[in-house]
Amino acid sequence: xxxxxxxxxxxxxxxxxxxxxxxxxxxxxxxxxxxxxxxxxxxxxxxxxxxxxxxxxxxxxxxxxxxxxxxxxxxxxxxxxxxxxxxxxxxxxxxxxxxxxxxxxxxxxxxxxxxxxxxxxxxxxxxxxxxxxxxxxxxxxxxxxxxxxxxxxxxxxxxxxxxxxxxxxxxxxxxxxxxxxxxxxxxxxxxxxxxxxxxxxxxxxxxxxxxxxxxxxxxxxxxxxxxx
Amino acid sequence: xxxxxxxxxxxxxxxxxxxxxxxxxxxxxxxxxxxxxxxxxxxxxxxxxxxxxxxxxxxxxxxxxxxxxxxxxxxxxxxxxxxxxxxxxxxxxxxxxxxxxxxxxxxxxxxxxxxxxxxxxxxxxxxxxxxxxxxxxxxxxxxxxxxxxxxxxxxxxxxxxxxxxxxxxxxxxxxxxxxxxxxxxxxxxxxxxxxxxxxxxxxxxxxxxxxxxxxxxxxxxxxxxxxxxxxxxxxxxxxxxxxxxxxxxxxxxxxxxxxxxxxxxxxxxxxxxxxxxxxxxxxxxxxxxxxxxxxxxxxxxxxxxxx
Numbered sequence: 173x174x175x176x177x178x179x180x181x182x183x184x185x186x187x188x189x190x191x192x193x194x195x196x197x198x199x200x201x202x203x204x205x206x207x208x209x210x211x212x213x214x215x216x217x218x219x220x221x222x223x224x225x226x227x228x229x230x231x232x233x234x235x236x237x238x239x240x241x242x243x244x245x246x247x248x249x250x251x252x253x254x255x256x257x258x259x260x261x262x263x264x265x266x267x268x269x270x271x272x273x274x275x276x277x278x279x280x281x282x283x284x285x286x287x288x289x290x291x292x293x294x295x296x297x298x299x300x301x302x303x304x305x306x307x308x309x310x311x312x313x314x315x316x317x318x319x320x321x322x323x324x325x326x327x328x329x330x331x332x333x334x335x336x337x338x339x340x341x342x343x344x345x346x347x348x349x350x351x352x353x354x355x356x357x358x359x360x361x362x363x364x365x366x367x368x369x370x371x372x373x374x375x376x377x378x379x380x381x382x383x384x385x386x387x388x389x390x391x392x393x394x395x396x397x398x399x400x
Numbered sequence: 401x402x403x404x405x406x407x408x409x410x411x412x413x414x415x416x417x418x419x420x421x422x423x424x425x426x427x428x429x430x431x432x433x434x435x436x437x438x439x440x441x442x443x444x445x446x447x448x449x450x451x452x453x454x455x456x457x458x459x460x461x462x463x464x465x466x467x468x469x470x471x472x473x474x475x476x477x478x479x480x481x482x483x484x485x486x487x488x489x490x491x492x493x494x495x496x497x498x499x500x501x502x503x504x505x506x507x508x509x510x511x512x513x514x515x516x517x518x519x520x521x522x523x524x525x526x527x528x529x530x531x532x533x534x535x536x537x538x539x540x541x542x543x544x545x546x547x548x549x550x551x552x553x554x555x556x557x558x559x560x561x562x563x564x565x566x567x568x569x570x571x572x573x574x575x576x577x578x579x580x581x582x583x584x585x586x587x588x589x590x591x592x593x594x595x596x597x598x599x600x601x602x603x604x605x606x607x608x609x610x611x612x613x614x615x616x617x618x619x620x621x622x623x624x625x626x627x628x629x630x631x632x633x634x635x636x637x638x639x640x641x642x643x644x645x646x647x648x649x650x651x652x653x654x655x656x657x658x659x660x661x662x663x664x665x666x667x668x669x670x671x672x673x674x675x676x677x678x679x680x681x682x683x684x685x686x687x688x689x690x691x692x693x694x695x696x697x698x699x700x701x702x703x704x705x706x707x
Contacts, residue, residue, distance in 0.1 A: 221617070223617070244621070247616070247619040247620060247621045247624075248619065249619075250616075250617065250618065250619035251618070251619035255617050255618070261610070261613070261614050261617070263610060263611055263614060265421065265611075274614065274615065274618060275618035275619065277410050278615060278618050278619055278620045278624060279619065280403040280406050280407060281406070282406050282409075283409070283410070283413070322618075326618070326619075
């Protein structure tokens with residue numbers, strides 16, 4: 173499903189975000205990307221979503237090479253990917269329901285169908301009763317659940333969550349993780365970046381650990397296919 | 401096809417949502433477009449009414465042929481016969497000098513002056529209606545009339561030949577000048593409309609930056625993002641032109657009232673009418689096209705900056 177081979181990524185100004193990262197993730201896996209701030213976690217997720225392109229190496233997502241993908245093909249790749257951000261990127265001039273409808277309308281659903289599927293997604297994250305609310309009135313945990321509902325509304329095959337629990341208290345963070353795990357259990361490939369070590373100990377998942385842009389402790393978790 | 405229609409329906413809904421969010425801003429923009437269009441549209445409407453009038457005057461000119469005062473009845477009759485036989489003359493109306501004097505006494509308010517004259521100072525005259533002439537412009541028609549007049553001046557005992565070609569030429573030149581002025585005005589104000597729409601869309605793109613970014617992250621194509629902005633540009637051009645046409649329609653009423661009073665003094669009736677429906681539609685289409693062009697240019701330029 174996701175293939176990284178000797179991936180290097182440097183930004184303008186010379187900052188080296190990833191240094192020869194290689195790994196494979198099979199369909200339906202739940203994988204955590206761990207590491208301190210600046211380790212390259214967000215860059216790794218951005219490469220999968222084709223928000224960034226690798227400087228060198230091969231990134232393949234669903235057999236499509238992100239490095240050589242035409243700009244016009246990027247939107248169609250992203251329609252297979254649900255994105256959850258630490259800062260959520262919610263639209264505060266729209267209602268909760270309209271936020272979740274957006275990805276569905278982008279992919280050509282009718283207004284009626286988009287509303288139906290958005291309500292189903294809100295129901296899954298427990299926010300159906302807040303569909304008419306403005307996202308700004310939601311708590312931090314609710315906003316994150318709304319972001320998850322928006323990410324899964326389109327039934328993506330890959331779910332990428334960048335520090336989804338960073339601003340949440342312990343209980344709310346575990347609830348959010350639980351929701352993400354539920355989606356993984358129905359076959360969605362889930363990648364979650366985090367710097368919260370206690371979460372990793374609690375959930376005991378497969379972990380890709382990054383330090384200074386390179387994978388470390390490649391054999392830290394059982395079943396991990398790391399070739400860094 | 402259904403997906404394509406759904407995308408356009410979504411773009412339309414999105415445009416209306418944005419309009420509802422800031423109605424005054426959009427209404428004012430539409431008003432600016434309307435005011436910018438009203439001026440050339442008014443000019444065009446006036447020209448549209450004046451040009452056929454001028455053309456009819458030019459294509460149906462009259463020539464007055466005045467005989468010498470001392471011309472005998474036989475000489476006048478011979479000239480009458482010659483004029484009727486002339487291929488360039490469609491109709492000849494003879495006005496005897498006595499008849500002319502009587503008319504002058506009745507209409508001109510000069511009865512007292514004429515009464516003290518020893519005799520009739522007026523000559524026998526002929527008013528000629530000219531055969532329909534071929535010609536594209538009033539000026540060409542006037543030239544042909546001048547040629548005919550030159551031939552008539554050579555007839556025996558003819559004192560003076562008077563044609564209307566000079567003022568027809570002047571009117572034609574004036575109308576051509578006004579045509580060019582209206583055209584230049586339309587081009588200048590068309591550019592102004594484009595600038596207004598371009599700037600509106602630029603501000604829209606900047607204020608919707610977050611929404612554009614999120615839409616892209618969830619797989620929106622550039623077409624999807626551009627469409628509501630383009631709809632907005634087209635709507636601004638179209639509605640601005642519609643409002644301008646309504647304003648011109650209202651402006652014609654007081655204009656016709658004062659024109660009516662003026663033309664009654666000359667025992668004539670003339671009033672301005674709105675331009676035909678097809679031309680109105682063409683005007684709406686052209687304004688919508690300008691809105692489309694400006695919004696496409698603006699959204700492409702500013703989306704590229706957001707990349």
